[in-house]
Amino acid sequence: PGDLGWTLDYATAWAFRRLVRHRPEIADAIARIRRAFSVVSRHTPFHIFPFLDRVLFDNKLGKSVYLVWKAQSLASPGVTRAGEGGSKISIELNRSPFEDPYLGRTGAGPIDVLLDQLIHQMIHAYFLVACGSQSKDEPHDGRLLDGLHFGVLLLAIWDIASRGPDGPLNLIFYAETRRRWSAGVPVFHVQHPLLPPFIALGPQPTTDASPRWTGSSQCTLDNRHIRHSDLRNWQVKSYAIALSTNLEGKGDTVFDYATDNKLEPVHRLQGPPSKEYVELIWEDRRIMVPRERACGFASLKEALEKNDRFELSVPAGCSAQLFALLYNFFLHGRTIAEEDEEKKKKKKKHRGAPAIVAHPRDVKEEEKGVLTHLRLFHLATAMEFSELQHHILDLLWTSFSRTTDPPIEILREVYGDDGPTHVDLHRWGRAFLLRRGRGGRSNY
Ligand SMILES: [Zn+2]
Structure with missing residues (x-):
């Protein structure tokens, strides 16, 4: 499926700004969910998903993501998978913490555990909608890891949600915390998702520094090397720069230049993955050209790749006739x-x-x-x-x-x-x- 063609930094900054701007609305929505769904039924995730999608992500997930709820190992926070080919992005939530061992049916388990999973996986899904997939075996930029960018959004949501009358929401950031919890080591309501309830490690990364892209979220990798200060630094150093790239300004519509020289509008989310095309901007319209072909021209490569925008303006005065020839040459x-x-x-x-x-x-x-x-x-x-x-x-x-x-x-x-x-x-x-x-x- 398609995506918005944003960079990970921009997607993080965009969502962060939105979260901060909508604080009261988000706090209220989460407080209402925690009260209204104190008993989790088999319908609950499907009821609250659209609600969270709206308040947290401006409905960006809605049409691109589907939700599955099934039994997994107890420690699993669920998994998000990039859609391959024409399929949607999927979020598989873990039903096991909600199984009632005596009645053999779903029904037990606190809403906070569900919110922890759902918000966690929705952040991953949001990054996929905004940035798309990477190529197989490419070094991971973190969009499906519990890394820095993920942490910035999780912390922002936690911060907003925890000020309500029902106290802190238990959003877990560290895989190690989750592992201990499932192993029966008592982990109480953490006061802060980034205050680890374990002895801090040295500053060195404890895992393979660059996991490869697998198409699925890797939520059990040890991420103890990411610190609260890293997230604060990102907000200070990268946030404003990322926002200034204004990738949202590219708009939701791209155009397909059909064989009869007609321009067909396509919504980015319904189009091809953004990594497969560049955009020629001709009279305010963005026309898709296969990225492999366009970046194959050495004289254009640098201009196209500038700031990861993958776009090129066609100078004013280009007639339809000239554009047809230009497009032919690209193709x-x-x-x-x-x-x-x-x-x-x-x-x-x-x-x-x-x-x-x-x-x-x-x-x-x-x-x-x-x-x-x-x-x-x-x-x-x-x-x-x-x-x-x-x-x-x-x-x-x-x-x-x-x-x-x-x-x-x-x-x-x-x-x-x-x-x-x-x-x-x-x-x-x-x-x-x-x-x-x-x-x-x-x-x-
Ligand atoms: Zn994760």
């Missing part, structure tokens, strides 16, 4: 279809500038002709897109043996109004002026 490495190119070459094998043919004008040909390509060349120059510049020069020298475009306009594009343009284009312009057509008539 196929050529501006016009191969058979068109061959056809143009076959007419007359040549290397040189085209001869002018006054009649008849072929409007369809002109759409992909010399003048259009000269204009595209200027666009490529403005975009610093050197592969496209080379491709157009190559076409100009080898693929057009004749043109019906108005010669004055061709010269205007080559020489410009304000002095010399590209040196290779000049060379071609000279050849164009010297070129003689049939009967020895020169273009000049």
Whole structure:
């Protein structure tokens, strides 16, 4: 499934800001849940999920996540899995703490235990909706780990929820705390999710520093190396910078450029995973281009990857006709279809500038002709897109043996109004002026 294409830092900052802004509403909602569902039934998680989704995450999870409740090992806080292919993100909650051993049915177990699991897994799911999946076996950036970013949001929610009349909500951060609790070592209501009820370790990470991406949350990994001070530091050092990237400003809609040159709007969450495309911004619309192709152009790679935005503005003045050629080049490495190119070459094998043919004008040909390509060349120059510049020069020298475009306009594009343009284009312009057509008539 699709995702919002946000970075982990931005997703954390966005949610953090939202949590802080909605403190009273969130505190009230959680207090009401704790009172209304003092007895957990088999329907409870499904009742409170949409409620929490709304107050904590602005309904971002709703359509992308489904919930399962099943028995797992007692210590498990559940698991969140990235959807593969077309499937949704799933949250599998652990039903075992709620099984009534005597009656053999669900019914026992405090609401706080359910809230701990649900809020925990909803943070993971939120990161997947906002940032998408990573690639298999990539080093994990933490979006499915109980790491720094996860901790920032968990702590913020805990802080808000614990000020209510029912006292602190027992949100567990450390896997070790959960392990001890299930092993029967008494763990009372922790006063603070980051005050570990165990002897502190040295500052070194105690686990493999970079777990690989598995597509599932890894909530049992030892995360004792993350300290309260790390989370505070993130708020001071990274929060404002992350927010300033304003990835939300990219909007929820991207466009698919269909074969008939029509733009089809697609909601990001219904589109392909964000890691598979970049966005060409053309007249305020964001058009998807396969990331592998776009980042394959060395001259664009840096601009595209800047600030992890994977976007590129098409300069103003790009007509639909030019955009069609530009898009073709991104997709196929050529501006016009191969058979068109061959056809143009076959007419007359040549290397040189085209001869002018006054009649008849072929409007369809002109759409992909010399003048259009000269204009595209200027666009490529403005975009610093050197592969496209080379491709157009190559076409100009080898693929057009004749043109019906108005010669004055061709010269205007080559020489410009304000002095010399590209040196290779000049060379071609000279050849164009010297070129003689049939009967020895020169273009000049
Ligand atoms: Zn987790």
